[in-house]
Amino acid sequence: MKLRHHLSLLGSLAIVFAAACGAADDTRTTPPTPAPDAATTFDTGAPPAPDAAPDAGLAPPFPMAPEVLSFFESFHTSRYSGAKPSAAALDEAVKQGRTGEEIALVRGLAHLWHVAESRRDPNMDGDAIQAEAMSLPGWFAFAQEKQPNDPRVGCFLGTALVNAGQATQNAALEQQGFAVLDAAVAAYPEFNLFCRALAYDPLPASDPRFDKAVDSLYESLDACFGEKVDRANPDITKYLGQATSEGRKRVCWNGWIAPHNAEGFFLYFGDLLVKQGKIDIAKIVYANAKKIKEYASWPYKSILDERLGSDLTVKAALYRDADPKNDPPVGGASADRNCAYCHAGSASE
Numbered sequence: 315m316k317l318r319h320h321l322s323l324l325g326s327l328a329i330v331f332a333a334a335c336g337a338a339d340d341t342r343t344t345p346p347t348p349a350p351d352a353a354t355t356f357d358t359g360a361p362p363a364p365d366a367a368p369d370a371g372l373a374p375p376f377p378m379a380p381e382v383l384s385f386f387e388s389f390h391t392s393r394y395s396g397a398k399p400s401a402a403a404l405d406e407a408v409k410q411g412r413t414g415e416e417i418a419l420v421r422g423l424a425h426l427w428h429v430a431e432s433r434r435d436p437n438m439d440g441d442a443i444q445a446e447a448m449s450l451p452g453w454f455a456f457a458q459e460k461q462p463n464d465p466r467v468g469c470f471l472g473t474a475l476v477n478a479g480q481a482t483q484n485a486a487l488e489q490q491g492f493a494v495l496d497a498a499v500a501a502y503p504e505f506n507l508f509c510r511a512l513a514y515d516p517l518p519a520s521d522p523r524f525d526k527a528v529d530s531l532y533e534s535l536d537a538c539f540g541e542k543v544d545r546a547n548p549d550i551t552k553y554l555g556q557a558t559s560e561g562r563k564r565v566c567w568n569g570w571i572a573p574h575n576a577e578g579f580f581l582y583f584g585d586l587l588v589k590q591g592k593i594d595i596a597k598i599v600y601a602n603a604k605k606i607k608e609y610a611s612w613p614y615k616s617i618l619d620e621r622l623g624s625d626l627t628v629k630a631a632l633y634r635d636a637d638p639k640n641d642p643p644v645g646g647a648s649a650d651r652n653c654a655y656c657h658a659g660s661a662s663e
């Protein structure tokens with residue numbers, strides 16, 4: 315039953331992928347898309363909307379449908395119980411033929427949140443989550459069709475394809491995912507290099523391809539800061555003055571959408587360095603999180619403190635031994651907050 319379900323899904327996906335990859339290839343031949351829609355519509359001067367979501371104190375950066383804003387209300391407060399109803403409301407909007415105002419993309423992302431943090435649900439239905447996960451590539455391919463000028467979509471389509479390919483041991487699918495990610499990186503490196511790291515990070519530390527995860531994160535810093543960052547001492551102090559919540563470099567820092575993106579990024583980056591066995595450099599990268607202006611209000615400081623208080627040499631060894639099952643999860647996944655550690659401004663659940 316389960317197998318049949320996967321096969322039929324993959325059959326229909328193959329068609330979608332052909333289209334998705336065509337679109338992705340286009341981005342190689344056309345000049346890099348300047349930025350997500352936001353580059354032109356990003357709200358800079360307007361006063362915050364009276365009912366803007368908590369914390370960031372800024373208006374939502376582009377026009378959003380009520381269902382999208384409602385999703386962000388749950389997402390920004392880490393209210394996981396809101397993930398499923400938000401996704402259902404967004405599905406309904408799509409059914410009604412409404413796909414603008416971020417609906418097409420955020421519909422897939424609401425489902426992704428529900429899937430990614432499903433361990434938070436004591437009554438989690440494993441089969442339903444698996445089916446939802448297998449639908450993600452189709453939803454993100456649809457989003458790419460509807461939001462062709464938003465190069466962030468390739469992040470979510472690419473990682474979903476890689477995950478689906480790995481889950482079904484379909485190497486061609488996995489390859490398609492990496493191709494989508496490569497095209498997305500070419501179009502918007504500041505954002506999509508992080509996504510490429512996500513696609514490689516589950517590999518064993520001993521696999522040479524795991525290094526691509528770490529390399530992608532260094533390259534993401536290079537793209538963000540405009541110069542090659544020192545690999546022996548990636549301290550960000552001298553770049554802090556570049557912080558912005560506008561334009562394409564906003565994704566290197568914190569903003570309305572991801573109020574603690576930067577702290578989360580450095581937590582995750584430090585974890586991958588520990589996995590790579592580079593403990594001294596990991597400590598420099600963990601310390602970067604504390605240099606971010608909004609660090610004091612980060613609801614997940616405790617995850618970072620846990621790292622700083624633990625024996626990282628022992629931890630690094632767990633990634634290197636023969637048992638992949640004892641590998642500690644990286645980033646917010648260690649606390650089942652795979653998305654919330656960047657996206658929540660407060661933690662109501």
Ligand code: HEC
Nearest residue numbers: 416419423426427430565569571572575578579652653656
């Ligand atoms: C390392 C931090 C980080 C993690 C982890 C992360 N994101 Fe994001 N996310 C970002 C950044 C940065 C952006 C882009 C913000 C922007 O465009 O201004 C973003 C964008 C988004 C958006 C907005 C899309 C839109 O239409 O504007 C959603 C929704 C989202 N992510 C959901 C998720 C989900 C679901 C997860 C977990 C599976 C996740 N994110 C994990 C940093 C992160």
